[in-house]
Amino acid sequence: MSELLCPKCSSDRVIATKVDGKINITCLECGHEFKPGQGATSYEDFKNKKKKEIQNNLKLDKQARQGCVVLFLIAILIFIIIKLCS
Numbered sequence: 001m002s003e004l005l006c007p008k009c010s011s012d013r014v015i016a017t018k019v020d021g022k023i024n025i026t027c028l029e030c031g032h033e034f035k036p037g038q039g040a041t042s043y044e045d046f047k048n049k050k051k052k053e054i055q056n057n058l059k060l061d062k063q064a065r066q067g068c069v070v071l072f073l074i075a076i077l078i079f080i081i082i083k084l085c086s
C-alpha cells in the first residue's frame with residue numbers, strides 16, 4: 001500500500017472510511033477529511049501541493065488588488081468629473 005499523507009498537516013496517521021460507497025480519509029492528527037485523490041503520497045508531494053495552494057492564493061490576492069485599483073481609478077474619475085462640472 002502506498003503512503004498517504006494528510007494534505008493539511010502532512011501526518012501519515014490517516015484512516016480510510018467508506019461512506020455511501022465512497023472512500024473518505026480522515027486525518028487523526030488534525031481531523032481534516034479528504035478524498036483519496038486529494039491526499040499527498042509523500043512529503044515531497046505534500047510540499048508541492050502546499051506550494052501550488054500558496055501560488056493560487058497569491059493569484060487570488062493579485063486579482064483582488066487589481067480590483068481595488070480599478071475601483072480607486074473609477075473613484076478618482078468620478079471626482080474629476082464632479083469637479084469639472086461644478
Ligand SMILES: [Zn+2]
Pocket residue numbers: 006007008009010011027028029030031032
Ligand atoms: Zn492532518
